[in-house]
Amino acid sequence: MRLGELPTPALVVDRGALERNLDTMAGAWPARRLRPHVKAHKTSGLARLQADRGHVGFTCATIREVEVMAAAGLGEDLLLANEVLDMRRLAAVVDAGSRVTVAVDSDAVLQAAVAGGVREVLIDVNVGLPRCGCPPEDAGRLADAARTAGLEVRGVMGYEGHLMLVADPAERRLKTAGAMDLLLRASADVGGDILSGGGTGTWRTNTAVTELQAGSYALMDTAYAAQDDVPFEQALTVLATVVSVNGSTGYAVADAGLKAFGMDHGNPTLPGSSVWYCSDEHTVFSPEDGAPLPAIGDRVRLVPAHIDPTCAMHERMWLVEGEEVVDCWPVDMRGW
Template sequence: MRPSTPFLAVDLERMQANIARVAEAATARGIALRPHAKTHKTIEIGRMQVAAGAHGLTVATIGEAEVFAAAGLDDLFIAYPLWIDADRAARLSHLAAAGAAISIGVDSVEAAARIARGGLAGRVSARVEVDAGHHRSGCVPTAAGDVASAAARAGIEVEGVFAFPGHAYAPEGRETAARQEAEALRVAAASMRDAGVPPQVVSGGSTPSFAAALALDSPVTELRPGVSVFGDAQQWELGSTAPEQIALTAHATVVSHAGGRLVLDAGSKVLGPDRAAWATGHGRLLDHPDARIVQLSEHHALVELPGIAPDDLPPLGSLVRAVPNHSCMAVNLVDELFVFDRADDAEPSARWRVAARGRNA
């Protein structure tokens, strides 16, 4: 039976094609793939990604790592500069004792010391995070050797170096961000080699910069796209996902034509509130490319369809497929995903629990 709207739906055929396309592109360049599972937070999807050739998964938090490791997906990189306290040390130690291979981010000498003081030397490995131009976290590339050598002196295995080119999330920014990331990682890897801690893994990537990174002469040995599994309205607008590749939508019902617009029953509590400054709306409609969600409240989405007369609007009670701006945010708002083998199927074939939902620490 089709559930009542609103709900998040996965087009299985499209998602599997997305997983295969990304895996094949990385393999063709001899680059390992470690997709970011914070996008889907779902065991079934993680298993599909590994079965398609991913060397492991990336996560954002220890909580996400615990969920995936418990399901046997236990080759995990926590791509975050963790500040280790007693609770985090105990949880990471438990994961290691259970046989999980865990690597964590570090971007300062002080943070490396905290890893050692937490008793994690020999239990987890570390990757040095460098700032590749996004200016969020990460040390400057020339300091990577200092951080790596401090960790190594403390008995911590230093697996490599990583960056996140988040500034690729901007119009016309993908190629520039990929080039800046490649240069930052090249400088960081040289700094680590000079310090006597050569990186075994040089990791980068994001969904918008993925294709550009593959096209470069880059030191990258691993890429970590996340949103590529689903796509979303941001990727559609950036040009890194075609509309026919979007595999996650919010199924919503047209409940009103007030003001000559569509009013949908899917608001910010389903679609998520994210809207970049450059975005043309709060989301889009997959089957009406010119439509934009122009106003969003908790349980309402107001949609304008340019050039369509009021009498020609999708009728009251009809179903539309809304594309969230940010699929990661939308997934974290629901308990389960409804899986349709193909987009035109009348009923879902499966319901997948969003197992790592809310595991933010």
């Protein structure tokens, strides 16, 4: 099938760019040094390519992601890097033979792990992002409490999410080092082998963690592409069809909108055009520099500003090589 035959809107992945991104990251963070975060793509077909490069441990954000990864045969070492209170579904995954480790940042979540039947944890440490994570000085106490409760404590995690989009690499490096100092001190109190953290934005600046939790690098978006030291290629676009053209005002309307793009980082972009706005099923845009308007029926490939919520809105992603559609993967980890 050719690209022009796909029904729109459609998530389209350039397979060559994807493979190059995976190879670049595997060169810097080989095998278990990378624990790819599946929340970015929610697609077990893509996770399998990551596992093929030796990244057999994965990071998940939801119970659904853990369940689907395990069912896909990718459950060798799954980290739920998020606090949850009802772990019964996770215990079922463990009982079926997968390894599941959960993040714990409070006594309440610790008790939930015990009650739910999950046996391995990381102590989740707040390293500056105002979100989950215990105070660094409480990590040792929490680890002791976990061990007393019969849990295996594999180490610590701390996500410096507030630093991912710091524009200046030198400033990002300095601030990342400060955040990771907190994690290292907590690790000394907690014990265990694992220091898990980082992401696509700090793939070059985080030198402390034993495993990087990057996810966006595989497919990329415009927010990360603006980073000077993040070389990954834009592998994902949303294919849309021009369905209406206004010649007098000078704009065109494509059939992908608010239900096809994560909008928290702003509008999608269209190279060579100015995007005016999105509504539920439409993106309105005009060509730049006096370029002619497209014709009704033309296809355009819009670049999402934020990949994670974008992927979660689509049922499937299509893999292409040039104009040829070579594969289709269900986005099978959507929902919760």
